[in-house]
Each structure stands twice: as structure tokens, then as C-alpha cells.
């Protein structure tokens with residue numbers, strides 16, 4: 001059973017971080033997770049990158065200029081932020097607090113952001129997506145057709161450095177068959193929701209109930 005709200009007795013959403021080298025399939029997989037599971041809110045980051053043709057301000061990202069981003073960073077408005085592929089990206093603190101609190105919040109952020117969130121909120125769960133091979137990664141980067149060739153090349157060159165950080169993540173999935181990888185991501189979410197610490201309040205409430213009579 002899945003529900004829009006957090007599990008009984010838990011009042012904090014599960015924080016699910018998904019990272020990967022560009023082109024490994026993170027957007028595709030997180031899109032499928034959102035379509036499959038109710039009650040998951042996608043954390044909309046701020047970025048100084050220009051929108052792609054398919055992107056809408058406020059849906060994929062809040063698109064801002066560098067001055068606006070730096071002003072937000074200076075006043076501590078981000079829970080994490082980092083420079084990725086020459087642009088600034090950050091998660092506003094407001095994204096974590098927005099009401100009503102959902103069952104889970106999904107973060108599509110890089111390894112630097114993942115580390116910052118885990119340092120502040122150790123309960124956050126992090127997943128890294130690997131491509132089946134470097135040749136397939138390059139094919140997928142090109143196949144996306146939304147980025148020009150220099151951008152594809154820059155992102156492909158950065159992939160090795162990103163993959164080198166796989167060890168900091170709780171889970172690592174290989175996105176070969178889309179259906180298999182989707183199933184694995186859904187399984188991570190569902191298993192993490194069953195962690196003992198997330199049920200502690202509910203269990204204690206049951207123990208505190210009077211016997212019916």
C-alpha cells in the first residue's frame with residue numbers, strides 16, 4: 001500500500017537523493033518513480049543554467065541569474081549548493097519546509113550536494129545511478145539531443161570524476177534495463193520507509209495504548 005502522507009507515527013518525509021553522471025538516466029528514473037509512487041515531491045532547485053527547450057521555470061528548476069543566486073547563498077537561503085559543469089545549482093531551505101509535508105522529497109543533485117545534505121541530515125538516503133558502460137553513457141548524452149556537442153563533451157569528460165564518488169552513496173544502481181532500474185529505485189524507497197527508526201514513534205504509541213475492555 002502506498003499513501004500520499006508519511007507513514008503512521010512519522011512526521012518527517014523521507015529525503016531521497018538521486019545522483020549520477022549526466023546522461024546515466026537519473027531524470028528518466030526519477031520521473032518514473034514519481035509516476036509510480038504517490039506523495040513524493042520533487043525538490044525544485046535553483047540554477048544559473050539556461051533552461052532547455054522542454055523546461056519550465058518553477059517546474060524543473062527555478063532559473064535565476066548569478067547575482068540572484070549568489071545573494072541567496074550569501075544570506076544562507078540554501079541547504080546545499082555547488083558549482084556543476086560551470087553553473088551554480090542549489091536547494092533552497094524553503095524546499096524542505098514547504099507544507100503540507102509529503103511522504104518523501106526527491107532531490108536530483110550532484111555528489112557535492114548529496115554530501116552536504118547527508119552531513120546536515122544523516123537520515124537522508126542517497127542513491128547513485130551508474131551507466132552500464134562509458135560507451136553507452138556517451139550514446140545517451142548524445143541521444144538526448146538537447147545539449148550541443150561541446151556541452152556533451154564537457155559532461156562526458158566530467159563523468160569519470162563523478163563516478164569516482166560512488167562510494168559516498170548508500171545505494172548504487174546500474175541503469176541498464178530501464179524497467180529493472182525503476183523497480184530497484186522503487187524498492188529502495190519502500191525498504192527505507194520500513195527502517196526501524198521511522199516506525200519508532202508509532203511503535204511507542206501502540207505500547208502506550210490502554211488495553212481495550
Ligand code: ADP
Pocket residue numbers: 020021022023024025026027028029140141143144175176177178
Ligand atoms: P540524466 O538525467 O542522468 O542526465 P536522462 O534521464 O536525461 O539522464 O537520460 C539520458 C538519455 O538516456 C535520455 O535520452 C534517456 O531517454 C536515455 N535513457 C535513460 N535510461 C535509459 C536506459 N535504461 N536505456 C536506454 N536509454 C536510456
Ligand code: 5GP
Pocket residue numbers: 019020021022045046049080081082084085089090091108109110111112113114
Ligand atoms: P542538469 O544541468 O543536467 O539539469 O544538471 C546538472 C547536474 O547538476 C546534475 O548532476 C544534477 O544532479 C545537478 N544538480 C541539479 N540541481 C542541483 C542542486 O540543487 N544542487 C546540486 N548540488 N546539484 C544539482
